Amino acid sequence: MIRTIKSFIETNRILTADKPVIAGLSGGSDSVTLLFILNRLGYNCIAAHCNFHLREEESCRDEAFCRQFSGQLAIPFEKIDFDTRAYAVAHHLSIEMAARKLRYEWFEALRQQYDAQAIVVAHHRDDSNETMLLNLIRGTGIRGLCGMRPKNGWVVRPLLCVGKDDIKRFIEEQSLSYVEDSSNQSDEFMRNIIRLRLHPLMKDINPSIESTLARTAEHLTDVETIYQHTVKKILKTLLKNNDSDVIRISIDKLSSFPAPKTILFELLRPFGFTPQQVSSIFHSLSGESGKRFDAPEGDYQLLKDRDSLFIYKKPDCKTEIYLIAENDMDLSHLPIRLSFRTVEIDRSFEIDKSPLTATLDFEKIRFPLILRKWHKGDRFIPFGMKRQKKLSDFFTDHKFSLLQKNKTWLLCCENDIIWVVGERIDNRFRIDNHTKFAFIINFFQK
Numbered sequence: 001m002i003r004t005i006k007s008f009i010e011t012n013r014i015l016t017a018d019k020p021v022i023a024g025l026s027g028g029s030d031s032v033t034l035l036f037i038l039n040r041l042g043y044n045c046i047a048a049h050c051n052f053h054l055r056e057e058e059s060c061r062d063e064a065f066c067r068q069f070s071g072q073l074a075i076p077f078e079k080i081d082f083d084t085r086a087y088a089v090a091h092h093l094s095i096e097m098a099a100r101k102l103r104y105e106w107f108e109a110l111r112q113q114y115d116a117q118a119i120v121v122a123h124h125r126d127d128s129n130e131t132m133l134l135n136l137i138r139g140t141g142i143r144g145l146c147g148m149r150p151k152n153g154w155v156v157r158p159l160l161c162v163g164k165d166d167i168k169r170f171i172e173e174q175s176l177s178y179v180e181d182s183s184n185q186s187d188e189f190m191r192n193i194i195r196l197r198l199h200p201l202m203k204d205i206n207p208s209i210e211s212t213l214a215r216t217a218e219h220l221t222d223v224e225t226i227y228q229h230t231v232k233k234i235l236k237t238l239l240k241n242n243d244s245d246v247i248r249i250s251i252d253k254l255s256s257f258p259a260p261k262t263i264l265f266e267l268l269r270p271f272g273f274t275p276q277q278v279s280s281i282f283h284s285l286s287g288e289s290g291k292r293f294d295a296p297e298g299d300y301q302l303l304k305d306r307d308s309l310f311i312y313k314k315p316d317c318k319t320e321i322y323l324i325a326e327n328d329m330d331l332s333h334l335p336i337r338l339s340f341r342t343v344e345i346d347r348s349f350e351i352d353k354s355p356l357t358a359t360l361d362f363e364k365i366r367f368p369l370i371l372r373k374w375h376k377g378d379r380f381i382p383f384g385m386k387r388q389k390k391l392s393d394f395f396t397d398h399k400f401s402l403l404q405k406n407k408t409w410l411l412c413c414e415n416d417i418i419w420v421v422g423e424r425i426d427n428r429f430r431i432d433n434h435t436k437f438a439f440i441i442n443f444f445q446k
Helices: 002-012 029-040 057-072 084-090 095-114 125-138 142-146 164-174 190-205 209-238 251-255 260-271 275-283 391-397 402-407
Strands: 021-024 045-051 077-081 118-120 247-250 291-294 300-305 308-313 321-324 337-344 357-361 369-373 409-413 416-420 437-444
Touching: 002 029, 021 029, 021 095, 029 045, 029 057, 029 164, 045 057, 045 095, 057 077, 084 095, 095 118, 125 142, 125 190, 125 209, 142 209, 190 209, 209 251, 209 260, 247 251, 251 260, 251 308, 260 275, 260 300, 275 291, 300 321, 308 321, 357 416, 391 416
Parallel strands: 021 045, 021 118, 045 077
Antiparallel strands: 247 308, 291 300, 300 308, 321 369, 337 437, 357 437, 369 409, 409 416
16 A cells, blocks of 8 residues: 555655655544654655544543654654634634634644655545545535545645445555544544445445545536636636726626536635525526625625626725716715716707806716726826826815815726816716716715
């Protein structure tokens, strides 16, 4: 088995001989086997043990065993204590997820401390198969059906090429001692239910279920690689020329691709939108404009306006970006009080020259409008002028104090300022002799 694992490490290029590795050691047969083999292969290991204090005397027994076993191999030993239950309650996590988060955060701290090349964990082929089944039961995309990967960031898994039966035989052949975790026999965790109940039933149907699932996961990994390659090319097309604070996605362009709902999911997932929300957003594509969605797992909002989707950061004290759809009747989400109306120009039409009113050519405006604070480098063409002017110079010319600058809002159309609110419109959006409809904006100061 040592030769098999050595070949797996070399084939997948997951470890080198020049730097130390952090090896997770629980005391169970899997981690004992991993540490023993890595030591035999000449890797410079640091054994890392987490005492989660979940099993009373057993937890202390495991720690003592790991310390002793590391000493037998002359391997440095590191350990840490966690109040896992308190952490789980404080962070609204299951015990299983809390332990996982605590473990990997500490492993990463050790990796940095020792300048280690990797964090090595003892997941084997059966663990990967269980992950695949667990994700299938919970509901997942292709990525979740690929099982575990030999390398994921700093975490590597040299035992993925062997199964639990292989490890049991190796333990017996080498007469290695290990400790049993009584929680592995508990139905408290979904993974144990799969291992203790579902897996035996599947093995009755197919005695080679372990290798069958492993081959399926390997095939799906290739499929997922092709899928991701295609998705990245599509996303690059959809996100082309989106370098501003607001990302615009053309609904027509999105709909032109095969499986647009799946493309939309891949596009929105990094922004914190859930699969359920993506489904709602997808069904809103042919609906009315002005619908907003908040990402529960991120800092972003999405606005559906006419033929486009707009993604932008949720307004806060730092970003202060607000989108206004063309048919937005409710403007209560804005930090200042504005009103909008469209008026057909006739002989009786007169322009309101108050600085609190902006009169613009409706046909020159592209929605949604963006209300934001000013940025360094902002430029516009003040009404009556022909050349661009830095907004900072405009502030200086009009003797704006720092407080006045910080309180000033800009109404923008894509990347263009159309109105320095309460001060001056942009000359490019003024009405002229060809204007048919005036777009009138009123600013009501508090």
